[in-house]
Amino acid sequence: MSEVRTYSTFDVCLRAVEAVDRGIPKGQVATAYGVDRSTLYRWLESRQQNGIDGLNRKEGSGRPKLLNELTENELRGIVLASAVSYGFESDLWTVGRLHQVIMETFQVDVSKHTIWRRLVDAGLTYQKPEREYYEADEEERKKWRRYEIPKIKRCVAENRAILYFQDESNVSLTAFLGKTWSPCGQTPKAGVTGLRGSVSAMSAISDRGSLVFRLYEKRIASAEMIEFLRQMLFHHPRRHLVVVMDQATPHTSKMTRKFIENQKRLHVFYLPPYSPDWNPDEKVWNHLKCQELKSHQAKSKEELKKLTKNKLQAMSKNPSLLRGIYFRCCVADFLQ
DSSP states (O other), X not given: OXXXXXXXXXXXXXXXXXXXXXXXXXXXXHHHTTOOHHHHHHHHHHHHHHGGGGGSOOOOOSSOOSOTTSOHHHHHHHHHSOGGXXXXXXXXXXXXXXXXXXXXXXXXXXXXXXXXXXXXXXXXXXXXXXXXXXXXXXXXXXXXXXHHHHHHHHXXXXXXXXXXXXXXXXXXXXXXXXXXXXXXXXXXXXXXXXXXXXXXXXXXXXXXXXXXXXXXXXXOOHHHHHHHHHHHHHHSTTSOEEEEEOOOHHHHSHHHHHHHHTOTTEEEEEOOTTOXXXXXXXXXXXXXXXXXXXXXXXXXXXXXXXXXXXXXXXXXXXXXXXXXXXXXXXXXXXXX
């Protein structure tokens, strides 16, 4: 099982102000850590006036907390443990499941709202988990961090190169449905097409907030991969490029490798197998499908392709958004 990294509110504050100290623009830091700029400025002012201790949350006045027997560390311990070990069928925790466990463990009568409030006080948020593949080899991933990360950083520095992470995806006519307000007990309806179809897409994102993309109406193979790499080199005619990608067949085929070997300005590195969580470009597709194309109304592949192109073009003109997407991936910490 991989090591789980957790951060308290203090940890988040400290990491954010340290990022500002390293010279990263305040707007970029606020976006990366998912806070308003005013919040970041308040953290910086508290640190300036009171030092690091100023980042600790102050206890407020008001009613005493219910369920004092349960400390924040104990609550975090329950949430970070497997829900299966408490008799549930999956590892996902909900307020209802926690309410049941806490009621049985501490023999107290508290509301679900109290459980929710205690979760927030403990620095926990309700999130959609990322996929973690059973086939992933943690030893291989550790080895990659130890040996490949230094090579990537050295290659970027020696060639004054631009670092990109590349990935591809399929955008489906079956839209991801978002949520909306509706009268209680009346489930709203959303019109969607019943036709099947998808558009193949390829993109690459940089830590500077650049996005290069291309759409295809057929399955991506070696020829399309080479075409996309040519597009990236054309996009940066005088710069060396370091491109990190997974080990999909179009990326590692003899045809693709031969092309890469003949390009003096192109340096390619491969991620360890089953490691999509280490590719920031995966989050580009997640944002595109779950935010930009949420509940889209395209009724044909032609409409879907046009809509996808417009959304990606808009994203490519928003470097602040793209930097936020990039720096939410743990690989950003590896390469600093």
